[in-house]
Amino acid sequence: MRRFAALAAALGVAATLAAGPALADNRPPIVDPGALPAGDPAAPPGKTERPGNAACYSTQQGGDGPSVPPTQRTLDLDRAWQFSRGAGQVVAVIDTGVSPHPRLPNLTPLGDFVAAGGDGSEDCDAHGTVVAGIIGASQLPDQGFSGVAPEARLLSIRQTSALYQEEGAGRNKGPDDMPDGYGKVSALASAVRRAADAGATVINISLVACPTEKPESREFAALGAAVRYAALERDAVIVTSAGNTDACKSSNPGLDPLDPGADPWTRVTSYVAPAWFDQYVLSVGSIDAAGAPSAFTVPGPWVGVAAPGENVVSLDARAGGTSNGKYTNQGQYTAYSGTSFAAPYVSGVAALVRARFPELSSAEVIRRIQATAHAPAEGWNPYVGYGTVDPVAALTNEVPAALPAKIPAAAVSVQLAVPAPAPAPDDTARNVALIGTAVIVAAGVLGYLASFPIRRRFGVHEDAT
Template identity: 70%
Template structure:
């Protein structure tokens, strides 16, 4: 029986502006699932242009980065994946990975970068990364290996195709008329454009599509634009056989977070308490959603939990390609000059997208759904088997490339607690001290004989009144 048989069909749709993680409104939770997707809402893949006119305000320069991370030291997040071992089996050769993000800048460690359009700036080709985000995502997926450099992408022989869909440094044209000189732009990114970008990437032959951005409305999504996005991910996954990997969302950008497991009711249906509808992650029949773990493998505090989360990957203190330089970067700076390390589920997702590229290169016969199930089945599972923070567990590239996987995954719900009476141990037999006793007795006898011999050696003459004559 396929995994989808365990899933109840779900509910979706709503209008919203999308950025890296934009949450909208407040409201009441509904115990409903994503809906049956309407293929009739599938958008066209082109032209790749902003749905409305946009502007880049003069007071919103592109984000500055901090260089660093170069050298032979392997970054901790990368080391935890044991990529040196995984590369013995696959390096992602022949795989095209689409990065739908803030753009991917040209970089010497992304050879063969394919520009495929810009839904933010008219006339753009997707290679401007004003937000210092998409280039890092692409680097985590497919940065080439360089002698003397510890950092490399998960699939260093894969190719990247860039489609810019969002930017925090742009806004709709005219939106700045009532803003002050220090006011930040509104940001720009439409869900309808994301839907078009997904279809565009799939039609261009992308075998893996990475979406490190979310929309997370707190009211039930019902708009036509969300319906278009649902149709696009279904089309890409089932018709074009693309593996779609998406971030699970961050609590600092989504207005609300979903509750985790209730220890008093561990088997309660988590869909009953959804308050943040994270898209496109919630279409988990077609999307592999990724949460974040820290350097110790613990769930990151910022991950938005949800019944759709599939797996997790490192997402804290990330090092990757610098969009402002030919090297690496460890942090960015806010407009006020504050240094901000790179962390978020946005950076956990590309690690998993890279693993998907490795698996597709090693097992070209596997369907997109098979690839997702292999990654989930070989992850380091939590005690519950699955939980809403890390899904089926932290991804394991080596296991995904080498392990025998089960034919059936359990549904996305924690395993029920089991009460089991352990057998009472059989009492151990009494210790046998025979050898010790024999040894002690023998030692005592020998000691006694020695003592008697020593006493017998004393001269008896004095006792008998005898003495020497001279």
């Protein structure tokens, strides 16, 4: 069984298999609906433990007050909320659990695939609560931070944690060693099924597995069947993170400078799941404050859009306010950054769109979000997909019936029209003015000279007598 990594939160070890050469046939196989797992009961696939030295991560408070966090400000949510606030939508958060919080009044725990007897309301990793806050934290009059869809309902399913491990795994560990982390692909498949059956209209998955060989195991077949079931049979919009380079260490190559229009599926070296099941999910990359792809975001042919994912502010899993980072049990501070936190912005937008356009299918919602994003120069690229998500445009713009394929558009040489030469200047007015001035000046000089008397001497001649 492969472990999951909840990105940007050091949640376990990403799946790492023996590296092999990139294959041309890197797309997922046709999904077998018969591999669909049950969503019940919500229990770990095996016995787990949280060692006594694995205390829950502490958090850094920050972001309280009337100032709107920069990541939220770039989305212009005040304008978007004139059209929709997500009312009537149910967003499932499959993550590390979501702690109860006064600004999550519509939160319902839905199960725990990490700890036996849990219900999804414990978040030792301080990750799932941050994700949930970005999606649906309620508004307060004196607080600038708010969730993207503050009127949506939230469901919490815990599927992974860095602070748990399989029972007995600590026998050969020292007292200061950290747990292995826990999170099974099979449990993720069951969690997706459980969320869909509970009526989730949007499912946020801010975690990935990153095998370096094509994942063809029974567990990945079940995951493919689960996302297909949720998207097609339950009409849920599934939003996933694109992956971070710290967890997906092999990453993927970006554009080939010698062949930028090449099919990106031929260059896959790290299979990021569930984003790999591109037909059924919307995968989200991260951008920085300047709008450029984050250095940690994993490129891939499955990336659909991008959203802010650096230095995020959200709800505090340990207190009633907001937080901008956390501390590991070794005292290391980590700001909330990663594609894990870019994805919930898009999940919030999906909830806004579903509330405003209830007639749209999940596939049509995804197309609307992609078609209204701020596209890169190539139209699409493996870092930001079709571009940075734009909530206002997603709620107001008309969209085409179909989108171009996820292949960068080739550079086009266009001959710009050569401007006609400028006409010769018309100096008539100037010349007339100059001539008229010269005439006036000459007349003035002549008049001045004529004002003096002309004296002529006459000679007198006398005749001699």
